[in-house]
Amino acid sequence: KVIDEKPVIHLFGKTSDNKQICVLYDSFEPYFYVIPKNGFDISEELKNFKITQNNQTYSITKTETVKKRYKGRDVNAIKVFTKLPRDVPFIRERLKNIKNIESINESDILFARRFLIDKNIVPLTLYEADGQFKTQKLKVPAFKAENIEQFSTDTFLKPKILSVDIETYSPKYMEIEPEKNPILMISFYADDFQKVFVWKRFKNDLDYVEFVESEAELIEKFKETIETYKPDILTGYFSDGFDMPYIKTRADKYKIKLDLGLDFSEIKIEKRRDTTVQITGITHLDIFKFIRKIISGTLETEKYNLNAVASELLDEKKHDVDLNELSSAWDNNKEIKKFCKYNLNDAKLSYKLAEKLMPTISEMVKITGLTIFDINRMGFS
Numbered sequence: 088k089v090i091d092e093k094p095v096i097h098l099f100g101k102t103s104d105n106k107q108i109c110v111l112y113d114s115f116e117p118y119f120y121v122i123p124k125n126g127f128d129i130s131e132e133l134k135n136f137k138i139t140q141n142n143q144t145y146s147i148t149k150t151e152t153v154k155k156r157y158k159g160r161d162v163n164a165i166k167v168f169t170k171l172p173r174d175v176p177f178i179r180e181r182l183k184n185i186k187n188i189e190s191i192n193e194s195d196i197l198f199a200r201r202f203l204i205d206k207n208i209v210p211l212t213l214y215e216a217d218g219q220f221k222t223q224k225l226k227v228p229a230f231k232a233e234n235i236e237q238f239s240t241d242t243f244l245k246p247k248i249l250s251v252d253i254e255t256y257s258p259k260y261m262e263i264e265p266e267k268n269p270i271l272m273i274s275f276y277a278d279d280f281q282k283v284f285v286w287k288r289f290k291n292d293l294d295y296v297e298f299v300e301s302e303a304e305l306i307e308k309f310k311e312t313i314e315t316y317k318p319d320i321l322t323g324y325f326s327d328g329f330d331m332p333y334i335k336t337r338a339d340k341y342k343i344k345l346d347l348g349l350d351f352s353e354i355k356i357e358k359r360r361d362t363t364v365q366i367t368g369i370t371h372l373d374i375f376k377f378i379r380k381i382i383s384g385t386l387e388t389e390k391y392n393l394n395a396v397a398s399e400l401l402d403e404k405k406h407d408v409d410l411n412e413l414s415s416a417w418d419n420n421k422e423i424k425k426f427c428k429y430n431l432n433d434a435k436l437s438y439k440l441a442e443k444l445m446p447t448i449s450e451m452v453k454i455t456g457l458t459i460f461d462i463n464r465m466g467f468s
Contacts, residue, residue: 088284088350090147093464094172096202099227099349099368100244103213107317108228109349110216112235114320115202116148117172119179119194121156125316127187134320135247136183141305145174145181157190163194172198189363203456206235210458211246213238226349227368235367242449246370249318250276250438251309253330254430260409263329265336269302272336273309280316283427284308289420296427303341305452309334311346313369320370320459322441324393324433327373332356363464370459374441377448379465384467397436398442406432 088095092118098110098209123129125324130150137146148168155164169175196204208214216232223229258270272285281295286305288298299305313321323330335356338345349368357363362372379391388395394405404428416422451462 091170092170096199097350097367098208100214101319107349107368109222109225109227109229110218110235111223111224111229111231112202113231115205116168117198117201118166118168119169119175120153120155120161120180120190120192122155122189123162124189129187130183132185132437133165133167133182134333136178136182138177138260140177145168145177147178148455156193180439194367196418199205200457207237209236209237209240209453209456211243211452212240224351226351234431239452242453246445247317248277248322248372248438248441248445249280249313249316249319250322250345250434250441251326251433252276252323252430253333253438254410254413254426255333255416256414258414263333265333266340270305271336272430273305274427274430274434275312275316276431277316277318277439281431282312283431284312285423285427287417287420287423289423290454291424293424293427295431296424303335303343306334306338306341308343309349310345312345318369320372320441321366322374322437324373324437324440325373325375326437327362327364327376328370331371332362335364343378365460372441372448372459372463374437375445376438377444378440380465381462381467382444382447382452393433393436397422397440401436401439403436403439405429405436 088097090201093113095111095113098199100108100110101369102108121133130152133147133150137144148170151166152163153166160246163365169178179191190358198418215236215238216230217234218230221229221231225280248316252274253270254272255433257263272283274283282294284299284305285296286299286301299308303386331354335345335354346352347366347369349352352367354366373389378404383391386399397403397405408429413426418427448459448462452459
């Protein structure tokens with residue numbers, strides 16, 4: 088985040104006594120490399136580089152000459168620093184006009200990822216930070232670090248996982264329409280917490296069912312549960328593609344802010360080739376994506392629906408319920424109870440899959456140095 092014209096890295100994590108924290112680090116500067124053509128000195132030209140466009144000034148703050156290997160030979164590369172990460176692509180494009188430059192390198196590495204690489208920070212392992220606590224608009228304590236060092240390479244394998252699953256109203260054989268059709272129930276599952284929120288009352292002897300008055304209140308409960316339970320990881324099965332975007336569409340309808348981020352930010356939905364849903368400070372793990380992209384080659388099943396995957400990996404199955412009957416059961420207030428059981432069981436299976444695959448996920452985090460969020464959404468290669 089840019090705070091007072093300075094890029095500030097926010098590292099969300101847990102202290103060794105399991106309390107949530109955000110470590111802030113503001114001494115890391117954006118940079119990339121420029122290799123001048125052999126025999127040319129362009130350092131003065133780079134030092135004085137400055138362009139103003141649309142009332143924004145883009146400049147090179149400093150340069151350093153460093154020895155690098157490039158295409159099998161030793162070169163004197165110039166390390167070019169800028170003020171803000173957003174300046175890098177802008178300056179790179181302008182430097183392409185300087186004729187004595189052979190190549191521009193490493194300008195496409197994302198700032199936060201560059202920080203992790205340079206500082207040798209591997210997610211899920213323990214670090215020691217020197218500095219002091221400071222007040223910052225966050226839901227967790229903020230600690231401004233002067234220095235961050237690795238403390239141990241042991242992997243933190245018991246993150247707090249919470250699984251979520253929704254059931255929606257969709258008349259028989261009609262397509263799913265989040266703009267039109269409400270969410271009927273939302274279930275949560277963790278080892279020490281099981282809950283199904285539903286907004287129609289029926290005869291109930293299930294201790295995990297809680298009634299709310301409306302769909303809007305259901306969405307408020309969704310928010311409140313995540314804020315009170317404080318998971319490290321929120322998981323679901325196809326939650327990138329279905330559950331989370333659906334909840335967001337319905338929340339927008341009622342003007343409910345899904346500001347679940349630990350910095351009070353709303354959930355971010357990016358629709359590219361694949362939809363992805365990100366929550367600042369909470370890892371959103373769509374366990375379906377991990378199974379399909381990373382471990383599908385090792386499975387016997389050729390179908391990747393929850394039932395097929397859970398039967399192979401967990402030896403457990405979904406409840407045998409016809410979802411086409413849910414809408415009429417809802418309209419006639421009949422047998423809603425069995426759908427609540429079905430809903431909670433789906434959340435439970437997603438939770439158990441996430442828990443079972445956590446050692447594999449954390450090994451991949453250690454090998455690549457990427458976060459769970461990134462690994463979950465990248466191809467196997």
